Amino acid sequence: MIHDVVIIGGGPAGLAAAIYAGRAKLKGFVLEKMSPGGQVLVTDMVENYPGFMEPISGFELVEKFTAHAKRFGMPIETGEVERIEPVGDQFSLILTDERTITARSVIVATGATHRKLGVKGEQELTGRGVSYCATCDGPFFRDQVVAVVGGGDSAVQEAIFLTKFAKKVYVIHRRDELRAIKILQERAFANDKIDFVWDSIVEEIEGKDQVQAVKILNKKSGKQSRLEVDGVFIFIGIQPITDFVKGLVDTDERGFIKTDQWMRTSFKGIYAAGDCRQKPLLQIVTAVAEGATAAYAVEHDLA
Ligand SMILES: Cc1cc2nc3c(=O)[nH]c(=O)nc-3n(C[C@H](O)[C@H](O)[C@H](O)COP(=O)(O)OP(=O)(O)OC[C@H]3O[C@@H](n4cnc5c(N)ncnc54)[C@H](O)[C@@H]3O)c2cc1C
Incomplete structure (x- = not known):
């Protein structure tokens, strides 16, 4: 089966893309390697997301995002993408469990992870303080x-x-x-x-x-x-999770994916949104805006 779009990553960017792709009746799904929610799952309280004047727990906000994405018919499936292979004007997504998924477009919304200090004792004592x-x-x-x-x-x-x-x-x-x-x-x-x-x-x-x-x-x-x-x-900053698209799309020297204002990367059919993308403000509100834009661009480009 060939999907219109596969959204890699179920954080705020991926879930917002799912809402917009679902409402646009695109066929596809979100692929998330862990639980949906991304970094918001490990955030105690969010007090700067519009509409929530009282601080909302990261967990509760994620529940709302997830339910909203599902409401418009976008399934959220478990799987980790290891690499993307362009095949003609389509893409083969190779998963770590060796499954292959075929899609006409891909939204990379894989976010970012914490940077390490790189000092003696850090690795050995991770989980032990x-x-x-x-x-x-x-x-x-x-x-x-x-x-x-x-x-x-x-x-x-x-x-x-x-x-x-x-x-x-x-x-x-x-x-x-x-x-x-x-x-x-x-x-x-x-x-x-x-x-x-x-x-x-x-x-x-x-x-x-x-x-x-x-x-x-x-x-x-x-x-x-x-x-x-x-x-x-x-908490000394973050690094993007983009190794799996290295060489396929243009990134900056730190690995953040470069896009135009439609969230199109340098490779036709691949879009990027959220913290994995080169931009000044890495927040939930910008991630969801970019997820929405990427899904809109997919709809526009496929049509
Ligand atoms: C401690 C902390 C506090 C924060 N507080 C706030 C705040 O108060 N307000 C605010 O606006 N922002 C806050 N942020 C920032 C905010 O959480 C991020 O900007 C936002 O989550 C980015 O969303 P995203 O969807 O781009 O990426 P992420 O949230 O990182 O989600 C990416 C998802 O992709 C998945 N993924 C990665 N690689 C793969 C793969 N190969 N295959 C499948 N799935 C994959 C990950 O598991 C993850 O679920 C905070 C961040 C942290 C760490």
Whole structure:
């Protein structure tokens, strides 16, 4: 069977594309390697998505997106795309379980994943105190001391969230001011449980079976120090999940897919939307807008 469109990724971009593709009566489905929702599933509260004046939990928002996509007849299937092979004017999607799916167009909405620090101890202690998800692991640190590495929106938002559980949260940031938006900064500065370690980078995470401390270098003074912590949460940015289309579509040097304003990539028939795409603002509201645009472009181009 040849599908009009297969949407790879069931995060906000993919689910919004599904709503628009479903309403346009395109034949196809969403392929998601895990549970639908993407990064929103690991977000505690969302307070900047239009229409939800009261903060809504990431989980609840995902439930609404998923139900909405299904309402217009777009199934969400489980599967991980390993590669895309162009065959004439169609595409073969090869899945990791060796299934092959044929489609006339493909929307890549595979989002992004956390960047790693790349220091000693990080990999060995992941799941043993090193985490990239405060919503998932925060409750394990009740009355303990944790460090958050980073200074952007996600780092500050998650540091505030962690104060619900931890007795002390150190935010270790390589600059002397935060990158996070002002409202988050104000909340963090007003929170007694949060202390800031400025101008500093983590050089090593120490611990045998569990995290015990982080070694810190102050970049301004050159002074090294050791901070005893039970957990380390790392939020230093994200990297796009686009390896599987490398060489097929144009990307920037960091791997983000380049598109035009219709979300068309450099390869005819392949579209990209959401965090995997090169753009200035990586948020739910932009991801859904691009998913909608990509589905509209597919409808237009197929017609
Ligand atoms: C901690 C945190 C807090 C955040 N807080 C906010 C906030 O308050 N407000 C806001 O607007 N934004 C927030 N964001 C950002 C927001 O979550 C993202 O911008 C948004 O989720 C991007 O949507 P997306 O659909 O492009 O990608 P994602 O949400 O990353 O979804 C991509 C999906 O594709 C799937 N996938 C990947 N590769 C494959 C493959 N090969 N085959 C099949 N499926 C695949 C993944 O499993 C995933 O489900 C936050 C992010 C984080 C990490």
